[in-house]
Amino acid sequence: MKRFLILPLLFFWSLAAFAAGTQYTLRVDGLACPYCAYGIEKKLKQIEGVEKIDVDLKKGIVIVDVAEGVALTESQMKQLFKDAGFTYRGMEKKPL
C-alpha cells in the first residue's frame, strides 16, 4: 500500500522539479532612486512568465524569477534597461 502512495508522490515531485524556472541576476547602476528601481520593476513585470522581482539596492542587482520555458535575453534586457534610463551591465542565471 505504501508503495502505491509513494509512487504518485515521486511522480508529482519530479514534475515540480522539472517545472522549475530560472533565476536571473541583473547588474545595474543607480538603483538607489525608487523612480529608477520602480521603472525597471514595472517593465520587467510586463514580461510574460516573470514571477518574482527583487531589487537589492546595496548590491545594485535585480533578481528576477521566471517560469519554466521563459528566457530573458541579453538584447531584451539591454533594451529594457535603456528604456528605463539605465545602462545594462550584465546578467547571470541559475535554475530555481
Add this chain to the structure above:
Amino acid sequence: MTRNKVLKIIGAGAASLLALLFIAWLAWVPFAEGPGYVFVTAWGERGSAPGQFNDPTGIAVHDGEVFVSDARNARIQVFDLGGRFKRAFGTKGDDPGQLGRPMNLAIANNELYVADYWNNRIVVFGLDGTFRRAIGREGKGPGEFNAPGGVGVASNGDLYVADFYNQRVQHLKPDGGFVSQWGQTGKIGIWAGEFNYPTDVAVAHDGSVYVADGYNDRVQVFGWDGKFLRKWGGPFGMNIHGPFNGWFATVTSIAVGPDGNVFAADFYNDRVQKFRPDGTFLTAFGTPAAGPAHTAIAVDVADDGTVYVVNYDANRVEKWRPRE
C-alpha cells in the same frame, strides 16, 4: 628656458586657476540667506503594520493631518501632526481605486491626488480615503501617462502632471481633458522648457507652476499662462549636479510654503533646499543616509511653516521647524 622661469609660469597658471575657481564659487555657490531648520521628531520604521512603511515616497500636509505614500505597501497612511497613526487606505492592484506604486501627493479642494507610477494614472480620493475618480491611462498621447511621479493642482482645479518617462509636464482640465504640455514627448532635453525625467509639480498661490525637473537637477518655473519664467540649480540650471548650496543631485519633490517660498527634495544630497520664488537660495537641511539608499525624497509644508520630509532610506517621516 630656465627652471625658475618654468616654475614661475606654473605658479602663475595655478594662481589664475585658483582665482577662476574662486570667482566661479562666488558666482554659483550662494551663501545661506535664511535661518536654518531644527529637527523636531520623526516616526516610522520598515514594515507593513499601521505606522510602518515600505518605501515612503510622497507627502502632503493639510488641516492638521499628514498624508504619506507608502509605495511598496500600495497604500496611503494618515497621521496627526505629531506622527500618531489615524487611518490608512488603498489596496494593491490596478482596479479602480487600487494603487500600484503611489508617489508624490497633492491636496486641493478637500481631495487627495495620488500620482500612481505603476498604474499610469492620477487617483483621486476624499480625505477620508473614499475613492472618487481616476484620471488618465497608459500611453504617450494627450492625457495619457507613462509613470506619473507627481501632480500639482491649480486653484481652478486644473492639473499639472509630471509625466516621468514621457519627459513632459501635462496641463489638464479637472476631468483629465488635455490643455497643453511642456517638453517634447519622450525626448530628454536640458534647455528651458525641456525635461529630463520630471518628478513633481507644485502650483503657487499666484498660479506659477514649479516643476521638479528630476535628472536635470533643477527647478523650472512657468507662469499661469504657460510661459517659461526661470530655472535654477547649479551653473546655468542645465543638468550640472553637485553638493553645493543651490545645486541638486536629482530633485524628487517640490512644495510651495505658505509665504511662497519653494522647498525642493534634493534626493542624492540627502537634504531639502529652500528658495525664494525667484530662485534665491535660502537654506538647506536634512539627515545623512545610513543605508544604501538616500533620505530626502518628498517634502511638504504646513500652514505654520513646519516642514515634513519623507526619509526614504530610514522608512520614516521627519518634522522640521524653522530655527528661532
